[in-house]
Amino acid sequence: MKRVVRSRLRIAAVVAAVCGLAPLSITACPADGPAGEGEGEGEGEGEGEGEGEGEVRPDDEEARQRLLTNWETTLLMPTHEAFVTTSTALVAASTAFCADVDDVAAYAAVQDAWKATHAAYKRIEVLRFGPIVAYPERYGPTVDFWPAREARIDAVLDGDAVIDAAFVGAQGAVARGLPVVEVLLWPFGENGDGRGRYVDAATGARRCSYLTAASIDIQTLATGLRNSWAVDGGAFVRQLSQPSTAGAPTRADWPHFATTQVAFSELVNRMGFTAENIRRDRLGRLSAETVECAYSGRSVEAMRDNLLTVLRLFYGGDATLTTTPAEAVATATSLGLVDHPRLVERPDIVAAFAAAQTGALAALAAVDTPFGVAVVEDRDGIAAADAALHTLQIVVQADIINVLGLTLAFNDNDGD
Numbered sequence: 001m002k003r004v005v006r007s008r009l010r011i012a013a014v015v016a017a018v019c020g021l022a023p024l025s026i027t028a029c030p031a032d033g034p035a036g037e038g039e040g041e042g043e044g045e046g047e048g049e050g051e052g053e054g055e056v057r058p059d060d061e062e063a064r065q066r067l068l069t070n071w072e073t074t075l076l077m078p079t080h081e082a083f084v085t086t087s088t089a090l091v092a093a094s095t096a097f098c099a100d101v102d103d104v105a106a107y108a109a110v111q112d113a114w115k116a117t118h119a120a121y122k123r124i125e126v127l128r129f130g131p132i133v134a135y136p137e138r139y140g141p142t143v144d145f146w147p148a149r150e151a152r153i154d155a156v157l158d159g160d161a162v163i164d165a166a167f168v169g170a171q172g173a174v175a176r177g178l179p180v181v182e183v184l185l186w187p188f189g190e191n192g193d194g195r196g197r198y199v200d201a202a203t204g205a206r207r208c209s210y211l212t213a214a215s216i217d218i219q220t221l222a223t224g225l226r227n228s229w230a231v232d233g234g235a236f237v238r239q240l241s242q243p244s245t246a247g248a249p250t251r252a253d254w255p256h257f258a259t260t261q262v263a264f265s266e267l268v269n270r271m272g273f274t275a276e277n278i279r280r281d282r283l284g285r286l287s288a289e290t291v292e293c294a295y296s297g298r299s300v301e302a303m304r305d306n307l308l309t310v311l312r313l314f315y316g317g318d319a320t321l322t323t324t325p326a327e328a329v330a331t332a333t334s335l336g337l338v339d340h341p342r343l344v345e346r347p348d349i350v351a352a353f354a355a356a357q358t359g360a361l362a363a364l365a366a367v368d369t370p371f372g373v374a375v376v377e378d379r380d381g382i383a384a385a386d387a388a389l390h391t392l393q394i395v396v397q398a399d400i401i402n403v404l405g406l407t408l409a410f411n412d413n414d415g416d
Helices: 002-019 062-098 103-123 139-145 151-158 165-169 178-185 206-229 237-242 260-282 300-314 326-331 347-366 371-377 379-403
Strands: none
Touching: 062 103, 062 206, 062 237, 062 260, 062 300, 062 379, 103 178, 103 206, 103 300, 139 206, 151 178, 151 206, 165 206, 178 206, 237 260, 260 300, 260 379, 300 326, 300 347, 326 347, 347 379, 371 379
């Protein structure tokens, strides 16, 4: 552990000195692009372990296993637990509001609870493999099918079936999940008070039934997703944290990572995929109606929530969006990629990642809000954010994957 602390302090000093980092302030460092770009350094042509920067090293297996084991308890399971916790709070808040729809504070509390639940899910979304995409649950699209289909939601409200959690759970993805609750809480284009729709004597009670039932359904989905990962449930987390001894997964449709090399590569590749997915699926939208979170207005926050998990994989599970990279390196209490011996020896790549992630967060923060307006009126801001995320993507997919001796994988995200 003393070696890790000394290494982190050394890297922190390099990051701070090279980049002069401050929260959300860096746009480019080093100025000539990602580490090694154009220098021929770390550009292996083969695939597989040890290709790229150097041969297979005796400490590779131990380093990967230490990180995977640490991530189970400091990142992977806490991230899933947070989704359960926030969705439980959403159920409580929606129930309390529907008990007194005249309570303005209670309405605001439901909106805040939804935002917290949405943020928690966005931090899971980076892990788009295994239970989150496997049939029949296919938790990801069920929890977060967007853009919302308001006409389908209105059809439920206009119908005469009893709306309870069982009814919502039997619906297709367009009539359940986080976007449905978002539509129920915010009028489109107003990003404000839709409470009057609940006060209405003719329709308010049915809307409340849908709100509470959909919230309970989200909690059920969050619990199912968590349980599929948990050691005392489906134990999918052990496919990643203990791949050499876990054996085959408890379900045949979940991926099997036979070695630490394969499991570790999966997680590191997801970091690059996340930047790519934000560029294509979020920044690529061209109208207000098709952006994520068009009703609540937290489109940019959702992208930043995705990036937070990327930062936590790199720096450790207690990294935040507001600390500087140098602070994240120096003060972390859990392990991240920055502790891998190959990256300890390459503070230039650590600095390149620090600059790229800070630039991406800054560019997103600079985009005009609401995002639905920005996609039409702030195309320069969108282009700047896209470029910054592209830089982050390159640092992960060219520099980090290469120096760690991993294989660049194909992005299997189908965009749903």
